[in-house]
Amino acid sequence: MDATPVWLRERRTGVGRPAERSRAEVTAAAIALADREGLAAVSMRRVAAELGTGAASLYRYVDSRDDLLDLMTDEVAAGYQLPAPDGPWLPQLLEVCRQGRSLMLRHGWLPELVLTRSALGPHGTDLLEHVLAVLAGHPADAGRKLEAFGVMSTLTAALALNELSGGSGARQRQGAYLAHVVAAGRHTHLTAALTGGPLVPAPLFDDTLSRVLVGLLGE
Amino acid sequence: MDATPVWLRERRTGVGRPAERSRAEVTAAAIALADREGLAAVSMRRVAAELGTGAASLYRYVDSRDDLLDLMTDEVAAGYQLPAPDGPWLPQLLEVCRQGRSLMLRHGWLPELVLTRSALGPHGTDLLEHVLAVLAGHPADAGRKLEAFGVMSTLTAALALNELSGGSGARQRQGAYLAHVVAAGRHTHLTAALTGGPLVPAPLFDDTLSRVLVGLLGE
DNA sequence: GGTGTTCGCGAACACTGTTTTCGAATGAGT
DNA sequence: ACTCATTCGAAAACAGTGTTCGCGAACACC
The missing domain is CATH 1.10.10.60 (Homeodomain-like)
Structure with a gap:
Protein backbone atom coordinates (compact mmCIF):
# COMPACT_ATOMS: atom_id res chain seq x y z
CA MET A 1 0.00 0.00 0.00
CA ALA A 77 11.67 14.93 -20.92
CA ALA A 78 14.61 16.85 -19.48
CA GLY A 79 15.64 17.35 -23.10
CA TYR A 80 12.92 19.90 -23.77
CA GLN A 81 14.26 23.43 -24.15
CA LEU A 82 11.53 25.72 -22.96
CA PRO A 83 11.99 29.43 -23.62
CA ALA A 84 10.09 32.02 -21.60
CA PRO A 85 6.45 32.21 -22.78
CA ASP A 86 5.94 35.13 -25.10
CA GLY A 87 3.53 35.99 -27.90
CA PRO A 88 0.69 33.96 -29.43
CA TRP A 89 0.15 30.52 -27.93
CA LEU A 90 -0.20 28.37 -31.02
CA PRO A 91 3.33 28.61 -32.41
CA GLN A 92 4.72 28.03 -28.94
CA LEU A 93 2.69 24.86 -28.44
CA LEU A 94 3.67 23.69 -31.90
CA GLU A 95 7.29 24.18 -30.97
CA VAL A 96 6.74 21.97 -27.94
CA CYS A 97 5.20 19.31 -30.17
CA ARG A 98 8.08 19.54 -32.61
CA GLN A 99 10.57 19.04 -29.82
CA GLY A 100 8.54 16.12 -28.54
CA ARG A 101 8.54 14.53 -31.96
CA SER A 102 12.28 14.99 -32.24
CA LEU A 103 12.87 13.40 -28.84
CA MET A 104 10.64 10.48 -29.72
CA LEU A 105 12.34 9.85 -33.02
CA ARG A 106 15.67 9.91 -31.22
CA HIS A 107 14.33 7.46 -28.62
CA GLY A 108 12.11 5.05 -30.50
CA TRP A 109 10.83 3.43 -27.31
CA LEU A 110 9.36 6.63 -25.91
CA PRO A 111 6.02 6.78 -27.76
CA GLU A 112 4.92 3.45 -26.35
CA LEU A 113 5.67 4.58 -22.81
CA VAL A 114 3.99 7.95 -23.27
CA LEU A 115 0.88 6.35 -24.75
CA THR A 116 0.39 3.57 -22.23
CA ARG A 117 1.71 5.07 -18.98
CA SER A 118 0.97 8.70 -18.21
CA ALA A 119 3.04 9.28 -15.09
CA LEU A 120 4.39 12.81 -14.83
CA GLY A 121 7.76 13.21 -13.15
CA PRO A 122 9.67 16.39 -12.33
CA HIS A 123 10.53 17.19 -15.92
CA GLY A 124 7.07 16.22 -17.08
CA THR A 125 5.51 18.66 -14.68
CA ASP A 126 7.95 21.33 -15.83
CA LEU A 127 6.68 20.73 -19.34
CA LEU A 128 3.07 20.92 -18.22
CA GLU A 129 3.81 24.10 -16.32
CA HIS A 130 5.32 25.61 -19.44
CA VAL A 131 2.28 24.74 -21.54
CA LEU A 132 -0.02 26.24 -18.94
CA ALA A 133 2.14 29.35 -18.81
CA VAL A 134 1.91 29.68 -22.58
CA LEU A 135 -1.86 29.43 -22.26
CA ALA A 136 -2.05 31.78 -19.28
CA GLY A 137 -3.86 34.49 -21.21
CA HIS A 138 -6.18 32.05 -22.96
CA PRO A 139 -9.85 32.21 -21.95
CA ALA A 140 -10.41 28.43 -21.82
CA ASP A 141 -10.89 26.97 -18.36
CA ALA A 142 -8.26 24.92 -16.59
CA GLY A 143 -9.82 21.55 -17.38
CA ARG A 144 -9.72 22.25 -21.08
CA LYS A 145 -6.10 23.31 -20.92
CA LEU A 146 -5.10 20.14 -19.13
CA GLU A 147 -7.02 18.21 -21.73
CA ALA A 148 -5.15 20.04 -24.48
CA PHE A 149 -1.87 19.02 -22.87
CA GLY A 150 -2.97 15.39 -22.88
CA VAL A 151 -4.09 15.52 -26.48
CA MET A 152 -0.81 17.14 -27.49
CA SER A 153 1.23 14.41 -25.86
CA THR A 154 -0.92 11.59 -27.13
CA LEU A 155 -1.04 12.79 -30.71
CA THR A 156 2.63 13.61 -30.84
CA ALA A 157 3.46 10.14 -29.58
CA ALA A 158 1.02 8.45 -31.95
CA LEU A 159 2.34 10.34 -34.96
CA ALA A 160 5.94 9.60 -33.98
CA LEU A 161 5.09 5.94 -33.57
CA ASN A 162 3.66 5.97 -37.06
CA GLU A 163 6.80 7.48 -38.49
CA LEU A 164 8.98 5.00 -36.63
CA SER A 165 7.13 1.94 -37.85
CA GLY A 166 7.34 3.22 -41.41
CA GLY A 167 10.49 1.34 -42.32
CA SER A 168 9.88 -1.87 -40.43
CA GLY A 169 8.11 -5.02 -41.53
CA ALA A 170 4.89 -3.98 -39.81
CA ARG A 171 4.06 -1.62 -42.64
CA GLN A 172 4.73 -4.32 -45.18
CA ARG A 173 2.33 -6.71 -43.53
CA GLN A 174 -0.28 -4.01 -43.18
CA GLY A 175 0.17 -3.09 -46.82
CA ALA A 176 -0.07 -6.72 -47.86
CA TYR A 177 -3.41 -7.13 -46.17
CA LEU A 178 -4.81 -3.84 -47.41
CA ALA A 179 -3.80 -4.81 -50.93
CA HIS A 180 -5.73 -8.03 -50.44
CA VAL A 181 -8.77 -6.13 -49.20
CA VAL A 182 -8.62 -3.81 -52.19
CA ALA A 183 -8.31 -6.75 -54.55
CA ALA A 184 -11.32 -8.42 -52.94
CA GLY A 185 -13.57 -5.78 -54.44
CA ARG A 186 -15.71 -4.77 -51.51
CA HIS A 187 -14.67 -1.67 -49.56
CA THR A 188 -15.08 0.68 -52.48
CA HIS A 189 -14.27 3.83 -50.51
CA LEU A 190 -11.13 2.31 -49.05
CA THR A 191 -10.05 1.28 -52.53
CA ALA A 192 -10.67 4.77 -53.86
CA ALA A 193 -8.72 6.34 -51.01
CA LEU A 194 -5.77 4.02 -51.49
CA THR A 195 -5.53 4.06 -55.28
CA GLY A 196 -6.21 7.72 -56.04
CA GLY A 197 -3.27 10.09 -56.14
CA PRO A 198 -0.28 9.99 -53.81
CA LEU A 199 -1.08 7.53 -51.04
CA VAL A 200 0.46 9.43 -48.17
CA PRO A 201 1.09 13.06 -49.18
CA ALA A 202 3.70 13.54 -46.47
CA PRO A 203 2.40 13.46 -42.91
CA LEU A 204 2.10 17.14 -42.15
CA PHE A 205 2.96 17.03 -38.49
CA ASP A 206 2.63 20.75 -37.81
CA ASP A 207 -0.53 21.13 -39.83
CA THR A 208 -2.29 18.26 -38.12
CA LEU A 209 -1.47 19.32 -34.59
CA SER A 210 -2.21 22.93 -35.36
CA ARG A 211 -5.68 22.07 -36.64
CA VAL A 212 -6.40 19.85 -33.66
CA LEU A 213 -5.24 22.41 -31.11
CA VAL A 214 -7.20 25.21 -32.73
CA GLY A 215 -10.24 22.96 -32.81
CA LEU A 216 -9.82 22.21 -29.15
CA LEU A 217 -8.95 25.66 -27.79
CA GLY A 218 -10.38 28.02 -30.39
CA GLU A 219 -8.55 30.53 -32.56
CA MET B 1 10.57 -13.47 -44.03
CA ALA B 77 -14.07 -4.55 -33.58
CA ALA B 78 -16.78 -6.87 -34.83
CA GLY B 79 -18.94 -5.34 -32.13
CA TYR B 80 -19.38 -2.07 -34.00
CA GLN B 81 -22.87 -1.61 -35.35
CA LEU B 82 -22.54 0.48 -38.46
CA PRO B 83 -25.73 1.84 -40.00
CA ALA B 84 -25.82 2.95 -43.62
CA PRO B 85 -24.13 6.36 -43.99
CA ASP B 86 -26.70 9.12 -44.15
CA GLY B 87 -26.77 12.82 -43.34
CA PRO B 88 -24.07 15.09 -41.92
CA TRP B 89 -20.76 13.41 -41.18
CA LEU B 90 -19.96 14.73 -37.71
CA PRO B 91 -22.72 13.04 -35.70
CA GLN B 92 -22.02 9.80 -37.50
CA LEU B 93 -18.32 9.88 -36.65
CA LEU B 94 -19.16 10.77 -33.08
CA GLU B 95 -21.42 7.76 -32.92
CA VAL B 96 -18.50 5.62 -34.06
CA CYS B 97 -16.35 7.12 -31.31
CA ARG B 98 -19.03 6.52 -28.72
CA GLN B 99 -19.27 2.90 -29.71
CA GLY B 100 -15.50 2.63 -29.59
CA ARG B 101 -15.44 4.07 -26.10
CA SER B 102 -18.14 1.67 -25.00
CA LEU B 103 -16.24 -1.32 -26.40
CA MET B 104 -13.04 -0.19 -24.72
CA LEU B 105 -14.68 0.29 -21.35
CA ARG B 106 -16.15 -3.17 -21.69
CA HIS B 107 -12.73 -4.57 -22.61
CA GLY B 108 -10.25 -2.70 -20.48
CA TRP B 109 -7.26 -4.19 -22.29
CA LEU B 110 -8.25 -2.81 -25.69
CA PRO B 111 -6.94 0.76 -25.44
CA GLU B 112 -3.39 -0.42 -24.88
CA LEU B 113 -3.51 -2.64 -27.94
CA VAL B 114 -5.12 0.02 -30.13
CA LEU B 115 -2.55 2.60 -29.05
CA THR B 116 0.58 0.54 -29.46
CA ARG B 117 -0.24 -1.81 -32.33
CA SER B 118 -2.20 -0.47 -35.27
CA ALA B 119 -2.85 -3.61 -37.29
CA LEU B 120 -6.17 -3.52 -39.12
CA GLY B 121 -7.95 -6.82 -39.55
CA PRO B 122 -11.15 -7.60 -41.45
CA HIS B 123 -13.42 -5.85 -38.98
CA GLY B 124 -11.00 -2.98 -38.62
CA THR B 125 -11.07 -2.40 -42.35
CA ASP B 126 -14.86 -2.58 -42.28
CA LEU B 127 -14.80 0.20 -39.73
CA LEU B 128 -12.40 2.25 -41.81
CA GLU B 129 -14.56 1.68 -44.88
CA HIS B 130 -17.57 2.94 -42.95
CA VAL B 131 -15.76 6.09 -41.84
CA LEU B 132 -14.64 6.77 -45.39
CA ALA B 133 -18.19 6.20 -46.63
CA VAL B 134 -19.50 8.69 -44.10
CA LEU B 135 -16.93 11.18 -45.38
CA ALA B 136 -17.58 10.39 -49.04
CA GLY B 137 -19.07 13.79 -49.76
CA HIS B 138 -16.48 15.66 -47.77
CA PRO B 139 -14.04 17.81 -49.77
CA ALA B 140 -10.92 16.83 -47.82
CA ASP B 141 -8.45 14.64 -49.69
CA ALA B 142 -7.95 10.96 -48.96
CA GLY B 143 -4.81 11.41 -46.88
CA ARG B 144 -6.57 13.75 -44.50
CA LYS B 145 -9.49 11.36 -44.11
CA LEU B 146 -7.19 8.48 -43.27
CA GLU B 147 -5.46 10.74 -40.79
CA ALA B 148 -8.80 11.62 -39.22
CA PHE B 149 -9.51 7.92 -38.79
CA GLY B 150 -6.21 7.48 -37.01
CA VAL B 151 -6.80 10.45 -34.75
CA MET B 152 -10.28 9.20 -33.91
CA SER B 153 -8.99 5.79 -32.88
CA THR B 154 -6.03 7.14 -30.96
CA LEU B 155 -7.99 9.74 -29.03
CA THR B 156 -10.85 7.40 -28.26
CA ALA B 157 -8.41 4.86 -26.88
CA ALA B 158 -6.47 7.45 -24.90
CA LEU B 159 -9.63 8.90 -23.35
CA ALA B 160 -10.94 5.45 -22.52
CA LEU B 161 -7.62 4.56 -20.93
CA ASN B 162 -7.91 7.66 -18.79
CA GLU B 163 -11.37 6.72 -17.64
CA LEU B 164 -10.27 3.18 -16.87
CA SER B 165 -7.30 4.19 -14.75
CA GLY B 166 -9.50 6.58 -12.79
CA GLY B 167 -10.28 4.22 -9.97
CA SER B 168 -6.95 2.42 -9.69
CA GLY B 169 -3.93 3.29 -7.63
CA ALA B 170 -2.19 4.97 -10.54
CA ARG B 171 -4.32 8.07 -10.11
CA GLN B 172 -3.55 8.13 -6.41
CA ARG B 173 0.19 8.07 -6.99
CA GLN B 174 -0.10 10.73 -9.66
CA GLY B 175 -2.19 12.88 -7.34
CA ALA B 176 0.28 12.38 -4.52
CA TYR B 177 3.15 13.66 -6.61
CA LEU B 178 1.19 16.57 -8.05
CA ALA B 179 0.18 17.57 -4.54
CA HIS B 180 3.85 17.56 -3.64
CA VAL B 181 4.70 19.71 -6.66
CA VAL B 182 1.95 22.17 -5.75
CA ALA B 183 3.18 22.30 -2.17
CA ALA B 184 6.72 22.98 -3.36
CA GLY B 185 5.67 26.43 -4.49
CA ARG B 186 7.17 26.63 -7.95
CA HIS B 187 4.85 25.77 -10.91
CA THR B 188 2.47 28.61 -10.24
CA HIS B 189 0.29 27.96 -13.28
CA LEU B 190 -0.04 24.29 -12.46
CA THR B 191 -1.04 25.17 -8.93
CA ALA B 192 -3.63 27.62 -10.19
CA ALA B 193 -5.06 25.07 -12.59
CA LEU B 194 -5.28 22.38 -9.93
CA THR B 195 -6.66 24.43 -7.07
CA GLY B 196 -9.17 26.64 -8.84
CA GLY B 197 -12.74 25.40 -9.26
CA PRO B 198 -13.74 21.80 -9.95
CA LEU B 199 -10.59 19.84 -10.76
CA VAL B 200 -12.02 17.67 -13.49
CA PRO B 201 -15.31 19.10 -14.75
CA ALA B 202 -16.43 15.78 -16.20
CA PRO B 203 -14.49 14.58 -19.23
CA LEU B 204 -16.74 15.64 -22.06
CA PHE B 205 -16.01 12.85 -24.45
CA ASP B 206 -18.29 13.99 -27.25
CA ASP B 207 -17.30 17.62 -26.98
CA THR B 208 -13.59 16.90 -27.11
CA LEU B 209 -13.74 14.61 -30.11
CA SER B 210 -16.18 16.84 -31.91
CA ARG B 211 -13.87 19.84 -31.56
CA VAL B 212 -10.86 17.85 -32.69
CA LEU B 213 -12.62 16.40 -35.72
CA VAL B 214 -14.01 19.74 -36.78
CA GLY B 215 -10.57 21.25 -36.36
CA LEU B 216 -9.07 18.53 -38.52
CA LEU B 217 -11.67 18.30 -41.27
CA GLY B 218 -13.39 21.67 -41.19
CA GLU B 219 -17.02 22.47 -40.50
C1' DG C 1 -4.56 -51.30 -45.61
C1' DG C 2 -1.37 -48.08 -46.48
C1' DT C 3 0.21 -43.35 -46.89
C1' DG C 4 0.56 -38.51 -46.56
C1' DT C 5 -0.51 -34.98 -43.71
C1' DT C 6 -2.03 -32.62 -39.92
C1' DC C 7 -2.96 -32.20 -34.87
C1' DG C 8 -2.11 -32.41 -29.71
C1' DC C 9 1.09 -31.60 -26.48
C1' DG C 10 4.92 -33.09 -22.83
C1' DA C 11 9.37 -31.65 -22.36
C1' DA C 12 12.93 -28.56 -22.86
C1' DC C 13 15.33 -23.98 -23.69
C1' DA C 14 16.34 -19.48 -22.80
C1' DC C 15 14.53 -16.00 -20.88
C1' DT C 16 11.88 -12.74 -17.51
C1' DG C 17 10.77 -9.79 -12.73
C1' DT C 18 11.32 -10.22 -8.09
C1' DT C 19 12.59 -11.97 -3.20
C1' DT C 20 15.62 -14.01 -0.15
C1' DT C 21 19.63 -14.09 1.99
C1' DC C 22 23.95 -13.02 3.75
C1' DG C 23 28.61 -11.24 3.66
C1' DA C 24 30.93 -6.94 3.19
C1' DA C 25 31.40 -2.07 3.69
C1' DT C 26 30.65 2.10 5.98
C1' DG C 27 29.89 6.29 9.30
C1' DA C 28 28.69 7.41 13.93
C1' DG C 29 29.25 6.76 18.93
C1' DT C 30 32.17 5.65 22.34
C1' DA D 1 40.41 1.96 17.75
C1' DC D 2 36.68 -0.56 18.44
C1' DT D 3 31.92 -1.55 18.30
C1' DC D 4 27.63 -1.68 15.82
C1' DA D 5 23.46 -0.43 13.58
C1' DT D 6 22.70 0.33 8.97
C1' DT D 7 23.12 0.06 4.27
C1' DC D 8 24.85 -2.07 -0.07
C1' DG D 9 26.01 -5.85 -3.57
C1' DA D 10 24.76 -9.76 -5.63
C1' DA D 11 24.41 -15.12 -6.01
C1' DA D 12 20.78 -18.18 -5.74
C1' DA D 13 16.17 -19.41 -5.94
C1' DC D 14 11.17 -18.98 -7.30
C1' DA D 15 7.56 -18.71 -10.31
C1' DG D 16 6.58 -17.59 -14.15
C1' DT D 17 7.11 -16.32 -19.67
C1' DG D 18 7.17 -17.25 -25.27
C1' DT D 19 8.57 -20.54 -28.31
C1' DT D 20 10.56 -24.95 -30.50
C1' DC D 21 11.21 -29.92 -30.92
C1' DG D 22 9.79 -34.29 -31.43
C1' DC D 23 6.68 -37.92 -31.41
C1' DG D 24 2.46 -40.52 -31.12
C1' DA D 25 -2.20 -40.26 -32.55
C1' DA D 26 -5.95 -39.25 -35.81
C1' DC D 27 -7.96 -38.49 -39.95
C1' DA D 28 -8.89 -38.31 -45.64
C1' DC D 29 -7.91 -40.32 -49.65
C1' DC D 30 -6.07 -43.90 -52.83
Missing part, protein backbone atom coordinates in the same frame (compact mmCIF):
# COMPACT_ATOMS: atom_id res chain seq x y z
CA ASP A 2 2.83 2.39 -0.76
CA ALA A 3 1.11 5.16 -2.67
CA THR A 4 4.21 7.35 -2.99
CA PRO A 5 5.57 7.58 -6.52
CA VAL A 6 9.21 7.06 -7.44
CA TRP A 7 10.01 10.73 -7.59
CA LEU A 8 9.65 11.44 -3.92
CA ARG A 9 11.23 8.32 -2.55
CA GLU A 10 14.83 9.48 -2.31
CA ARG A 11 17.11 7.79 0.20
CA ARG A 12 20.34 9.02 1.63
CA THR A 13 20.35 9.35 5.36
CA GLY A 14 24.13 9.39 5.35
CA VAL A 15 24.27 6.31 7.50
CA GLY A 16 25.43 2.90 6.35
CA ARG A 17 27.43 1.77 3.38
CA PRO A 18 27.28 4.32 0.55
CA ALA A 19 25.80 3.27 -2.77
CA GLU A 20 28.23 2.65 -5.59
CA ARG A 21 25.87 3.99 -8.23
CA SER A 22 23.07 6.50 -8.50
CA ARG A 23 19.52 6.33 -9.71
CA ALA A 24 20.54 8.65 -12.55
CA GLU A 25 23.27 6.23 -13.61
CA VAL A 26 20.86 3.32 -13.68
CA THR A 27 18.39 5.39 -15.69
CA ALA A 28 21.07 6.45 -18.14
CA ALA A 29 22.16 2.85 -18.67
CA ALA A 30 18.57 1.78 -19.31
CA ILE A 31 18.10 4.60 -21.83
CA ALA A 32 21.30 3.73 -23.63
CA LEU A 33 20.23 0.11 -23.84
CA ALA A 34 16.75 1.00 -25.08
CA ASP A 35 18.17 3.34 -27.69
CA ARG A 36 20.45 0.60 -28.94
CA GLU A 37 18.21 -2.48 -28.82
CA GLY A 38 14.66 -1.35 -28.11
CA LEU A 39 12.43 -1.38 -25.08
CA ALA A 40 12.08 -5.15 -25.01
CA ALA A 41 15.82 -5.44 -24.36
CA VAL A 42 15.48 -3.40 -21.18
CA SER A 43 15.41 -6.22 -18.67
CA MET A 44 16.77 -5.88 -15.17
CA ARG A 45 19.55 -8.33 -15.96
CA ARG A 46 20.62 -6.55 -19.14
CA VAL A 47 20.55 -3.12 -17.53
CA ALA A 48 22.59 -4.50 -14.64
CA ALA A 49 25.07 -6.05 -17.05
CA GLU A 50 25.36 -2.67 -18.75
CA LEU A 51 26.55 -1.33 -15.39
CA GLY A 52 28.73 -4.32 -14.62
CA THR A 53 26.65 -5.37 -11.63
CA GLY A 54 24.01 -7.90 -10.64
CA ALA A 55 20.33 -7.71 -11.41
CA ALA A 56 19.28 -7.72 -7.77
CA SER A 57 21.39 -4.63 -7.09
CA LEU A 58 19.11 -2.50 -9.20
CA TYR A 59 16.36 -2.92 -6.64
CA ARG A 60 18.39 -0.72 -4.30
CA TYR A 61 17.68 2.16 -6.66
CA VAL A 62 14.29 1.26 -8.04
CA ASP A 63 11.28 -0.60 -6.70
CA SER A 64 10.32 -2.28 -9.93
CA ARG A 65 10.93 -2.32 -13.64
CA ASP A 66 7.91 -0.08 -14.12
CA ASP A 67 9.54 2.50 -11.88
CA LEU A 68 12.60 2.35 -14.10
CA LEU A 69 10.46 2.94 -17.19
CA ASP A 70 8.92 6.01 -15.56
CA LEU A 71 12.38 7.30 -14.72
CA MET A 72 13.46 6.81 -18.32
CA THR A 73 10.47 8.74 -19.64
CA ASP A 74 11.00 11.65 -17.32
CA GLU A 75 14.72 11.75 -17.92
CA VAL A 76 14.20 12.17 -21.66
CA ASP B 2 6.88 -14.29 -43.92
CA ALA B 3 5.30 -10.94 -44.71
CA THR B 4 1.74 -12.26 -44.80
CA PRO B 5 -0.40 -11.09 -41.88
CA VAL B 6 -2.51 -13.38 -39.74
CA TRP B 7 -5.71 -12.59 -41.53
CA LEU B 8 -4.85 -14.26 -44.80
CA ARG B 9 -3.18 -17.35 -43.47
CA GLU B 10 -6.21 -19.58 -43.20
CA ARG B 11 -6.52 -23.27 -42.59
CA ARG B 12 -5.24 -25.78 -45.09
CA THR B 13 -7.23 -28.22 -47.15
CA GLY B 14 -9.28 -31.04 -45.68
CA VAL B 15 -6.29 -33.34 -45.56
CA GLY B 16 -4.79 -34.65 -42.34
CA ARG B 17 -6.13 -34.86 -38.83
CA PRO B 18 -8.87 -32.26 -38.30
CA ALA B 19 -8.31 -29.58 -35.70
CA GLU B 20 -10.22 -29.90 -32.47
CA ARG B 21 -10.60 -26.16 -32.08
CA SER B 22 -10.81 -23.09 -34.24
CA ARG B 23 -8.93 -19.84 -34.36
CA ALA B 24 -12.15 -18.12 -33.30
CA GLU B 25 -12.39 -20.34 -30.23
CA VAL B 26 -8.83 -19.53 -29.22
CA THR B 27 -9.50 -15.84 -29.73
CA ALA B 28 -12.67 -15.99 -27.68
CA ALA B 29 -10.90 -17.74 -24.83
CA ALA B 30 -8.16 -15.12 -24.84
CA ILE B 31 -10.73 -12.32 -24.79
CA ALA B 32 -12.64 -13.90 -21.93
CA LEU B 33 -9.43 -14.26 -19.97
CA ALA B 34 -8.37 -10.68 -20.67
CA ASP B 35 -11.78 -9.37 -19.66
CA ARG B 36 -11.57 -11.25 -16.41
CA GLU B 37 -7.94 -10.76 -15.38
CA GLY B 38 -6.38 -8.19 -17.68
CA LEU B 39 -4.03 -8.35 -20.61
CA ALA B 40 -1.05 -9.44 -18.53
CA ALA B 41 -2.89 -12.65 -17.70
CA VAL B 42 -3.15 -13.58 -21.36
CA SER B 43 -0.23 -15.98 -21.57
CA MET B 44 -0.16 -18.90 -23.93
CA ARG B 45 -0.33 -21.31 -21.02
CA ARG B 46 -3.29 -19.61 -19.38
CA VAL B 47 -5.24 -19.32 -22.64
CA ALA B 48 -4.53 -22.97 -23.33
CA ALA B 49 -5.69 -23.90 -19.83
CA GLU B 50 -8.88 -21.94 -20.51
CA LEU B 51 -9.46 -24.30 -23.41
CA GLY B 52 -8.36 -27.40 -21.52
CA THR B 53 -5.40 -28.02 -23.78
CA GLY B 54 -1.63 -27.58 -23.83
CA ALA B 55 0.21 -24.36 -24.53
CA ALA B 56 2.05 -25.72 -27.54
CA SER B 57 -1.24 -26.58 -29.22
CA LEU B 58 -2.10 -22.92 -29.64
CA TYR B 59 0.71 -22.58 -32.14
CA ARG B 60 -1.34 -24.66 -34.55
CA TYR B 61 -3.79 -21.76 -34.72
CA VAL B 62 -1.53 -18.78 -34.22
CA ASP B 63 2.09 -18.02 -35.06
CA SER B 64 2.82 -16.00 -31.96
CA ARG B 65 1.28 -14.28 -29.00
CA ASP B 66 1.34 -11.02 -30.92
CA ASP B 67 -0.80 -12.62 -33.59
CA LEU B 68 -3.27 -13.59 -30.91
CA LEU B 69 -3.40 -10.02 -29.64
CA ASP B 70 -4.17 -8.78 -33.15
CA LEU B 71 -6.93 -11.35 -33.44
CA MET B 72 -8.41 -10.21 -30.15
CA THR B 73 -8.42 -6.59 -31.23
CA ASP B 74 -10.10 -7.30 -34.52
CA GLU B 75 -12.63 -9.63 -32.96
CA VAL B 76 -13.82 -6.91 -30.61
